[in-house]
Amino acid sequence: MVTELHKANTRGHADHGWLDSWHTFSFAGYHNPERMQFGALRVLNDDTVAPGMGFGKHPHNNMEIVSIPLEGDLEHGDSMGTIAVINQGDVQVMSAGTGIIHSEKNKNADRQVKFLQIWVLPNKKNVQPRYDQKSISPDEKHNKLATVVSPLGTNDGGVQLHQDAWFYLSKLDAGKEMNYEIKKNGNGVYAFVLEGDLMIGENELHRRDGLGIRDSETFTMQALTPCEILLMEVPMN
Template sequence: MKKIVHKAIERGIQDHGWLKAAHSFSFGGFFDPQKVHFGLLRVLNDDIVSPGMGFGTHGHDNMEIVTIPLKGTLAHKDSTGSEGNIVPGEVQIMSAGSGIRHSEFNASSTDDVNLLQIWVFPKERNITPRYDQKKYSADETYNKFKTVVSPDDQQGAMWINQDAHFSIGDFEPGQQTSYTIKFPGNGAYIFVIEGNISVDGTELGRRDAVGVYDAESFDIKISEKAKVLIIEIPME
């Protein structure tokens, strides 16, 4: 097993006033040649958007974009005709494919919105753009991992144009679990949204991450109530 540890304090921090962003990988004005990507995982941005502010209509192509709200309400609108709000407990995915335009705004006039936006390189280029959004109950993630994004309809997961799996779990202290890589050769990027855990002996706190590869599985121990995201991703 090989590991790459990314501590929260080492992320690229950008403060635009209305947007406070922490970049796990090189993005915008932040560049670190050691943090350009992990396998086909290209972007993991931890964004806090001020009330009423957001990202105006802009375009993407040939990228799989997953959005996970952590706090507040995010308003979404795109060129596929999809429009609505996204809240914690929901996950959104867009296959930008041959080209999609969208906007994202904080739907509240009083409270911040905090979200993770994640980009994955696609398996097939120039597919027809598509959008999906789904809510997952607390029971589905309680003391276990729930697969929310996958290349098939596994357990009701949303489809992604890549051999990748996104799994989310909410764990009580003292829990132990393991994760088995679903596609041989894939790696896994474990991101601690909240709490403290260890991954095969590597201690991680809030917003820390570890990339694991050349492994078939790994163990996770929960030392403090935790919310954990695992992104299993092809390494090449």
């Protein structure tokens, strides 16, 4: 097993006043040639948006964009005519494909919204843009892996995208041990700790630490304290 540890305080950071953003990989004004991506995982942004503020209309193409609210409510609109609110517990995917224009804003004027913005490189270009959204209950991820993202055309659960990628959320009790098996040969896993403390192999991870895992068919996680984790399995080529 080959691992690469990214401590929370080594991420790129941009504070725009209305937006406080931490970048695990190079993004916008943050450029680190050693942190360009992890396989098909291109962007992992940890964003906090001030009350009533947000991202105006802007374009994307040929990217699979996943949003996972951690706190508050995010309002989405796009050029396909989609208008939706993504709440804590939801997961959203937007396949930009041939091109799409969208906006995202904090729906509430009295509290901030925190969400993960994740970009995955697609395995097929210039597809028809599409949108999908699902809710994940707390029971689904308590001491087990809740599938939140899976490849288009499978019955593996979660929202679907154009890539052989699987994302899982799990909320573990202290002391809980769990084994993960790679879904597809050649894939790697990027583990991102949302809250709490966790051991993976010899790596001790804390809040907002990330660990890339490759060249392994399986690995074991153990919660040192109550913790919540996001696992993102993606192709490495």
